[in-house]
Amino acid sequence: MRWHKRLLVAGVTGVLALTASACAGGQVRGAGGTPKPAESGGSSQPAASSAAQANDSTFVYVPNLDVVTDWDPATSYSNEIVAMQNIYEGLTRYNSQEKKAEPRLATEWTSADDGKEWTFKLRQGVKFHSGATLDAEAAKKAIERTIEKKGGAAYIWDAVKTIDAVDASTLKFTLKYATPLDLVASSGYAAYIYDVNAVDKDGKSDAGTGPYTIDSWQKGKETELTLKAYEGYWGGWKPEQYKKVAYRVTPEITTAWQLLQKGEVNFVQRLNPQLFQQAGTTPNVQTASSPSFQNLLVLFNTASGPAKDVKVRQALQYAIDYDGLVAALKGSGQKGNGLVPQGLLGRTNDMEPKQDLAKAQALLAEAGYGPDNPELKLTMTYAQGDDDQKLLVTLLSSALKGMNVTLQAKPMTWSAQWDLGKKQGQDIFVMYWYPDYPDAYSWFVNVFKSADKPQFNLSYLKDSAIDTAIDALPQLTATDQLKADQAYKDLQKKIIQDQAAVAVPYVQTYQRALTSDVEGYVDNPAYPNVVFFYDLKKRAS
Amino acid sequence: MSRYLTRRLGQALLVVSGVVVLTFVVMRLVPGDPAVAFAGPKATPEELAAARRQFGLDDPIPVQLLNYVRDLLTGDWGVSLRTRQPVLDDLYVAFPASLELVGTALVIAVVVGIPVGVLAARYKAKFPDLGVRFGSMLAVSVPVFWLALALQTVFASNLGWFPIAGEYDSSLDTTSPLTLWTNITIVDALITGNWPIFTSTLQHLVLPALVVAAYPTGVIAQMTRAALIEESGQDHSKLERALGFGETSILTRFALRPALNPVLSLIALVFAYAIVNGFLVEAVFNWPGLGRYAAESIKSLDTPAIAGVTLLVALVYVLANLVVDILQGFVDPRARQR
Numbered sequence: 001m002r003w004h005k006r007l008l009v010a011g012v013t014g015v016l017a018l019t020a021s022a023c024a025g026g027q028v029r030g031a032g033g034t035p036k037p038a039e040s041g042g043s044s045q046p047a048a049s050s051a052a053q054a055n056d057s058t059f060v061y062v063p064n065l066d067v068v069t070d071w072d073p074a075t076s077y078s079n080e081i082v083a084m085q086n087i088y089e090g091l092t093r094y095n096s097q098e099k100k101a102e103p104r105l106a107t108e109w110t111s112a113d114d115g116k117e118w119t120f121k122l123r124q125g126v127k128f129h130s131g132a133t134l135d136a137e138a139a140k141k142a143i144e145r146t147i148e149k150k151g152g153a154a155y156i157w158d159a160v161k162t163i164d165a166v167d168a169s170t171l172k173f174t175l176k177y178a179t180p181l182d183l184v185a186s187s188g189y190a191a192y193i194y195d196v197n198a199v200d201k202d203g204k205s206d207a208g209t210g211p212y213t214i215d216s217w218q219k220g221k222e223t224e225l226t227l228k229a230y231e232g233y234w235g236g237w238k239p240e241q242y243k244k245v246a247y248r249v250t251p252e253i254t255t256a257w258q259l260l261q262k263g264e265v266n267f268v269q270r271l272n273p274q275l276f277q278q279a280g281t282t283p284n285v286q287t288a289s290s291p292s293f294q295n296l297l298v299l300f301n302t303a304s305g306p307a308k309d310v311k312v313r314q315a316l317q318y319a320i321d322y323d324g325l326v327a328a329l330k331g332s333g334q335k336g337n338g339l340v341p342q343g344l345l346g347r348t349n350d351m352e353p354k355q356d357l358a359k360a361q362a363l364l365a366e367a368g369y370g371p372d373n374p375e376l377k378l379t380m381t382y383a384q385g386d387d388d389q390k391l392l393v394t395l396l397s398s399a400l401k402g403m404n405v406t407l408q409a410k411p412m413t414w415s416a417q418w419d420l421g422k423k424q425g426q427d428i429f430v431m432y433w434y435p436d437y438p439d440a441y442s443w444f445v446n447v448f449k450s451a452d453k454p455q456f457n458l459s460y461l462k463d464s465a466i467d468t469a470i471d472a473l474p475q476l477t478a479t480d481q482l483k484a485d486q487a488y489k490d491l492q493k494k495i496i497q498d499q500a501a502v503a504v505p506y507v508q509t510y511q512r513a514l515t516s517d518v519e520g521y522v523d524n525p526a527y528p529n530v531v532f533f534y535d536l537k538k539r540a541s
Numbered sequence: 542m543s544r545y546l547t548r549r550l551g552q553a554l555l556v557v558s559g560v561v562v563l564t565f566v567v568m569r570l571v572p573g574d575p576a577v578a579f580a581g582p583k584a585t586p587e588e589l590a591a592a593r594r595q596f597g598l599d600d601p602i603p604v605q606l607l608n609y610v611r612d613l614l615t616g617d618w619g620v621s622l623r624t625r626q627p628v629l630d631d632l633y634v635a636f637p638a639s640l641e642l643v644g645t646a647l648v649i650a651v652v653v654g655i656p657v658g659v660l661a662a663r664y665k666a667k668f669p670d671l672g673v674r675f676g677s678m679l680a681v682s683v684p685v686f687w688l689a690l691a692l693q694t695v696f697a698s699n700l701g702w703f704p705i706a707g708e709y710d711s712s713l714d715t716t717s718p719l720t721l722w723t724n725i726t727i728v729d730a731l732i733t734g735n736w737p738i739f740t741s742t743l744q745h746l747v748l749p750a751l752v753v754a755a756y757p758t759g760v761i762a763q764m765t766r767a768a769l770i771e772e773s774g775q776d777h778s779k780l781e782r783a784l785g786f787g788e789t790s791i792l793t794r795f796a797l798r799p800a801l802n803p804v805l806s807l808i809a810l811v812f813a814y815a816i817v818n819g820f821l822v823e824a825v826f827n828w829p830g831l832g833r834y835a836a837e838s839i840k841s842l843d844t845p846a847i848a849g850v851t852l853l854v855a856l857v858y859v860l861a862n863l864v865v866d867i868l869q870g871f872v873d874p875r876a877r878q879r
Binding site: 065066069070077078150151152155216219220221222223246248249250251252254255258259261262264385412413414415416417418419436453455456 | 571572573574575576577578581582583585586587588623624625626630631634635690693694697698705706707708711714824825826827829833834836837840842
């Protein structure tokens with residue numbers, strides 16, 4: 001029996017060794033850390049001149065997904081925008097109230113030659129977190145590296161022919177075709193100016209100029225990322241600003257809500273409608289909601305199947321219960337009005353859709369369908385697990401049922417749905433769209449311009465007049481905004497009313513919940529889910 | 542004994558290879574293009590092509606299977622489409638946290654379940670037995686996510702006795718950073734003498750561990766009770782009774798050891814079950830373990846990560862069964878014949 005015991009010991013040791021070897025040994029976790037917010041421990045450090053209290057608490061942001069998947073500012077194209085926008089800066093930043101770009105690393109800019117030449121004056125005295133100085137040469141290198149990497153949203157610079165560092169503070173772009181480069185430079189992705197020599201894909205350090213810099217990053221941990229104030233920030237620091245930030249990943253909404261009520265976290269990115277309503281009446285919690293740049297598109301197959309008939313498409317547009325849908329969304333969406341969301345150039349005000357079942361039925365009858373005619377079967381694909389889209393499906397199919405139309409709706413993962421869509425495998429394709437930089441052009445060039453191999457043109461619209469009008473948009477935006485605005489409006493009439501290629505039921509509304517001691521929070525839809533921590537203050541208690 | 546061992550190892554190997562092939566097949570059967578999941582919802586054709594090349598999705602399926610097996614054996618479990626890190630790296634972080642939770646839960650289950658089972662067997666059909674049977678039935682049948690939410694709401698949110706969620710108070714990372722050896726926080730805190738993190742983790746562990754422990758405790762108590770009652774009806778018990786031993790000492794001195802045999806194999810089954818059951822608990826308590834990782838991976842159709850979790854759970858399951866079978870071989874030589 002003795003050798004049995006030895007075997008047992010060997011076995012147990014083996015299992016232990018296996019576990020141990022599967023684990024990193026002896027490294028110290030997290031150099032930085034995340035002190036709890038709100039409880040600043042009553043340390044009211046007397047500020048020199050102002051009466052403001054020093055803010056030594058950490059602002060805790062609760063994302064529901066992993067924060068960082070890509071640390072390279074050139075290729076980053078995912079959730080990390082919520083952190084990156086506080087670490088990195090672009091030449092400009094989009095002001096969603098005034099619908100235009102405003103200074104950030106560039107203080108002023110001019111365009112010439114009908115929008116094909118842009119000159120940016122850079123801010124003086126800006127240092128990268130790496131210690132290097134920002135000058136035109138550094139900015140040029142950063143943008144050129146982003147273009148070369150060809151990842152993420154690098155295409156936003158497609159129009160650029162050459163970049164010249166005229167002098168230390170002057171950056172000149174020569175374009176292949178006119179583009180509103182001030183808007184491009186304010187893009188949420190791929191527009192960061194960074195020190196090309198300091199990019200670290202392991203997230204130990206960063207290469208930005210922004211107000212915050214990486215404090216610690218521990219992939220997979222609950223508090224995945226912490227940021228700390230960059231003391232040499234060009235904007236300077238005031239005592240009441242938050243000097244520390246933490247991202248505490250909490251996928252479960254109810255958990256996030258409980259943490260917020262306890263004051264353990266400061267900002268919850270998204271609650272469900274019920275909890276959001278509750279949050280509105282909870283002491284110590286404030287809520288904020290604002291329209292986003294993300295809308296739902298219901299794309300009809302204009303190329304084949306029954307929806308090839310424009311009358312069927314128009315009937316479908318009339319069959320959607322827009323008001324019912326928005327009511328059921330309980331504030332997390334508002335009615336669409338054309339393709340362009342509020343806050344972007346090209347917004348129309350007279351295209352609000354309305355359900356009209358009588359008109360729908362009449363149009364169907366004209367197309368040879370309806371109660372007295374053979375049954376019409378339509379296939380529809382939408383996002384699996386998306387309750388809002390499912391709501392649309394339910395409302396639409398019940399409306400159509402009365403008209404002898406059967407909707408065969410299939411929930412699918414994006415990759416499967418997209419695969420099928422590229423093969424023209426459905427009559428109705430439901431998806432969200434949002435622009436990469438705050439410009440409505442994104443909807444038109446990606447979704448409605450003719451394509452032999454459809455990528456996002458999933459209504460398969462092919463109309464050379466529309467294509468020509470779409471191609472003219474960037475130049476108009478860069479040179480004559482009034483004309484551009486009109487061109488956008490005309491195009492939307494063509495695409496939505498004449499062609500009936502799409503219905504736009506609603507624009508998503510961001511619903512945030514914050515602790516009530518946070519002051520100065522404004523949602524900027526051009527940077528989805530980003531909180532600009534630098535703009536916030538902690539209310540003195 | 543060595544023949545028994547070889548046979549069991551062979552069986553284990555067979556099961557694991559079956560799981561590998563099955564995972565691979567399921568991964569490829571799922572509609573959709575993994576490259577799309579990696580390259581993002583707005584991927585350009587070039588990015589898609591590059592991703593396809595990177596993952597070898599252009600190769601014929603048998604070649605992909607062979608590559609998959611080869612990669613697994615060389616420790617390359619693929620790259621997560623969501624976190625963009627090697628799956629194995631992700632599992633190194635997530636699995637120890639799950640072990641911590643499930644391990645604690647099993648300790649609770651054994652420490653509570655066995656004595657409670659003995660108690661029930663001793664007072665069969667009397668009040669303590671009825672209480673134990675009712676309690677264990679409840680523990681086994683209550684949905685784990687409901688129990689998790691209930692405990693969280695009552696003891697964390699309303700009464701404030703325990704923290705709401707998380708593994709430990711993360712502000713301790715600044716004040717007393719933890720040196721990692723095994724990646725199991727509570728073990729590392731203990732061996733490095735990091736008391737702040739140790740006590741904080743312990744506090745955070747209580748609620749989720751109780752929830753995960755509920756099912757195993759109930760099952761173990763019931764099984765112990767049933768096995769003891771059976772043993773106490775055997776001839777040897779009758780002999781002991783005739784020799785004048787009391788009921789309690791018959792149960793604890795003679796019947797318990799043979800009765801523990803089925804309980805032992807049960808623990809292995811329950812261990813694997815608890816890991817999967819813990820998935821839901823981890824989601825509610827935001828425990829940074831395998832469950833949360835699996836849930837997130839499934840939500841984003843991260844096939845390499847899902848495959849990685851599946852394989853790991855299968856390995857744990859097989860390993861646990863193997864260990865128990867071997868242990869049983871020691872405790873009860875008859876088991877080797879089976």
